[in-house]
Amino acid sequence: MYNNNGRALGEERWGLNHFMKCSCCGTCCQKTKMMLSFEDVKRLERLGYDCQKFIFRDRQGFFCLQNDHGHCFFYDVWNHSCKVYKDRPLGCHIYPVIYQVGKEIRVDDICPMKYTVSKRELKRKGKELSDLIQRLSQESKVDFLGILNM
Numbered sequence: 659m660y661n662n663n664g665r666a667l668g669e670e671r672w673g674l675n676h677f678m679k680c681s682c683c684g685t686c687c688q689k690t691k692m693m694l695s696f697e698d699v700k701r702l703e704r705l706g707y708d709c710q711k712f713i714f715r716d717r718q719g720f721f722c723l724q725n726d727h728g729h730c731f732f733y734d735v736w737n738h739s740c741k742v743y744k745d746r747p748l749g750c751h752i753y754p755v756i757y758q759v760g761k762e763i764r765v766d767d768i769c770p771m772k773y774t775v776s777k778r779e780l781k782r783k784g785k786e787l788s789d790l791i792q793r794l795s796q797e798s799k800v801d802f803l804g805i806l807n808m
């Protein structure tokens with residue numbers, strides 16, 4: 659999922675090497691439950707993907723990534739990589755830092771490299787995740803279906 663090129667881009671974005679050591683195992687792209695912001699959806703649409711194929715709206719009104727044969731719609735099973743790495747959803751950028759309802763923001767147990775997430779990275783991503791959750795919550799109340807022509 660995370661190639662060297664993408665990692666370099668990420669480091670550039672944040673300016674320092676405060677990043678987990680992702681092993682590119684692809685575990686987090688299997689049976690994904692990743693939520694998408696409206697901005698994520700529009701960005702992925704601009705790449706030429708039809709949102710009707712890659713998203714669904716859950717019972718709470720959140721947009722989520724669609725799975726295809728048990729893995730994320732954008733996961734390339736042959737190359738074990740993300741087809742939209744540079745434009746992947748913000749939640750995928752933030753992973754393996756997650757929020758589970760009723761629990762605090764934390765590092766996901768299923769990530770085999772979770773121990774490489776520093777306190778500093780957890781703090782920074784935790785802030786990003788809090789902001790994202792707020793935005794997703796607001797967006798779940800808005801009828802974007804018409805805007806997306808669904």
Ligand code: SF4
Nearest residue numbers: 687730732733740750
């Ligand atoms: S968008 Fe890319 S990084 Fe995110 S779950 Fe799908 S394949 Fe994985």
Ligand code: SF4
Nearest residue numbers: 680681683684686769
């Ligand atoms: S589960 Fe962890 S180590 Fe595996 S691809 Fe995802 S972030 Fe990287």
